[in-house]
Amino acid sequence: MTSDPLAGLDDVPWAQLQHSYGKADDVPGHLRAMQAGDWEGQYPPSAQLANHIVHQGTRSQAAVYTVPFLVRMALDPRLVNRHRFVALLGSIAIGLGNDYLPNGYDPREDRDYLESVRGEADDRARWIAEATDDEQRKQREESCEQVLIDAEAAVSSYDAVREALPALAVLLTSDSPELRAETANLFAWFPESASTSIPLLKGFVADEATPGAAATGVVALGLLGDPVVVPFIKSYLDSPVVELRWASAFALTRLGIVDPAVVDVLIQVVARPPEKTETMSFLSGCYGSLAEMALAETS
Template identity: 40%
Template sequence: MTENLSALDGLNDVPWSSLRHVYATADEVPGWLRQLISRNSAHRNAALDQLFDSLFHQGSRSPASLAAVPFLARCVLDVPAETRSEVLLLLIRLAVGWYDEAELPGTINTPAWRALVAELNDPENLARYDEQIAAATDPAARLHLTEMRAAEEQYIDPRDIALQCYDAVRAELPRLLTLLGATDPATRARTAHLAACYPEEAASSVPQLLDRVTMETEPSVTATILVALGLLGDAGTVPHVTSYLASPEPAIRWAAATALARLVTSTTATVDEETVARIVRTLGEAPQTSRLKDIEFNDGDLVGYSVLSLLSLAAFDIDSVLKAVAACLPFVSDKLRTTLLPPAVRVAFTASSTGRQPAFAALPEGHQRLLESLLEAVGLSRFNRLLQEELDNCGLPDTRAALRAYVDGSR
């Protein structure tokens, strides 16, 4: 095993034994980091498994995760390609977990995240304990308040340590973005994905992504870069992305449509009706689009990502949007479908003054297709509470059997 001293310089200066990862103290982390740059691929893979499990177990991050970030960011530049992309994935997870999925189809709302953590860490929180301790006359009550204050001072909220990890990766972003020019496509794609997580760095990263996309030859990487440009760009990015709507590669067209959906709804960008129609049509074709599996946004559920983008475009052409959503819903992952169905109903229907919608046959075609697709997407399972509430609020039957009867015209 050969250690790259520049990658691990300072490793022994970190007090690992006083830090914790998910399971225990972090004494083993430096050994795993050394193993990560082994010439032996089995050793590297074993180290990756340990690092993922201990530094990012089920989305949890810890002080050891934070301390490991600079070393991981340096190691990624020197390990073989087969390992490099996996280390990048670990850095993406340490930076944002699955937080980016919760923000789609928009970009990560870092100002809100920072404001929340600032509120959690407000010094006045401890000052209030100090006031209560000073006012306490009962010794037992004073001791209890003192212990609570100490626990409050030592406690790190998960959202706080996650933001610290996010910023630690952000500090390494300039060196990591050099991997946009890596020889292997997986590394280039994951580097673009990582860049998409940092809207605060858009002024630096967008020009680099624009340069890279013009020379990229791998469709899945081009598509990833286009989605990143959509999440980071402004109105000036639109002309660069729009041309890719005409690509012969379906995955690239999908990515361009996804990027434009965000740009035309979240920036001052304007596009003509024909372009909006093409965006909607392309997103609606997502279930039939090949190679989407090679693009990793939204945990790989890109049909679900399409639905999110389509719903954001409802103000442009509600009927076309609902038809496209209906085409996608049965192919959305079970995990995301529960989240998507209530807002889809909300976008399509508003509460009726009579407390119920007109007969199914009187609904516009897009609304009809949405309800038919909803029944297909849910299958034989019962509607969950959120979907039932949304259906009821919109004056629609709130059980599967009743909605089936409504759609079939027997109600």
Template identity: 35%
Template structure:
């Protein structure tokens, strides 16, 4: 667990409050046997690498470790971890609904953003409160509007792609014993239509398996029109435990 986490220069990476040097400890705390410690860590991560819907440089680096936590049945509060991973991918979903994330347009908008991010100075860290937050924000504000848009588009795309690596895991979670994980996995898969060829059959199979537990194969209350059509989509097939 957490292989390679200490090889990343987290202090050099930034999140909403400056240096991301606290992120490894917060990720590890999500495995704590103490519920209060876990929830405090979750809140701190939510506020720093997903601050009011904004993703940061450190966000994409945190995703592989969140996916690792999610994949381990021994991890407590996996539903919370799945929620954090999903919102990191897309931000606040109201921004994209009902069309979904315009990935092609986002890739186009992100062109040049990698170089802009590489030129960013290290974030504030240490005890000098007078420098807190201002180093990175000053750099971003020094860019013209077009470059700012390129930079943020690149950061969002990097996080989206990092979460997309978890699509096979989300499919596996469709058959998990935890109904919250099943529902969350179905929701997460809906944001990656590029992978629908593998996700739709998994969603249909999970829905059919859920129906097996209902006497006479009656459609359960969560079934939505379109799930049994020739082209079912993840968005119309939420898998909820019963």
């Protein structure tokens, strides 16, 4: 790892890239504030950067260029609040994670959408040509260009984070339970990498002492959607730890298992949910709401 995670930051043509508020030339400042731990105002710099490059779930053109710097900062033990860097990588990869609960993320949807946008070039050209004046023509050109930029950004951002997963796996054994949990959360959104992620997550869950973090790992296994994990997840359905029972039931519904024992656990959690902690980051740790989501899938 380079001594400076932000080495090469000024080599990126930020002013030529877009984010949700225009030119992305302010991105380096946000990244430097994250590295320094500076915090002015109500929101941490990671949240401020997220608002610019993943505004309301839309991944911007600039988002993919931040990935190498965020990865290196997440891996730098000298920095604080590294779980926020990993959380931002998750947003860059898929947008708003809450939008994909309780069923997980399918990257084929964004890939198919990009191909459809590219395949409609002739239709867009005709639509632009039918404009009634120069102003309308310009508006249509800009609209079509933006649709393509956003579609390309979604796929390229996801792929950039996916490529970084092997490097980030070491964070599953970090000293911070929040960082371990957020890393497990990140791995949940990459079903294409399930064959390598599943052994890592199973080892993480088996060794994890923090209930919320371990529960996060179980949920992540369920969201990956591979039936091979069913026996492992089922082994936690009668755990003495309520967070693990809940996570097992939630994950099993994702995998199509809705027997009475699973439903009973979810009902119990809705009635008496565990306390929220930063180590359960799915839906901001709202165990009861997540259980309600899972129950809705059983009806």
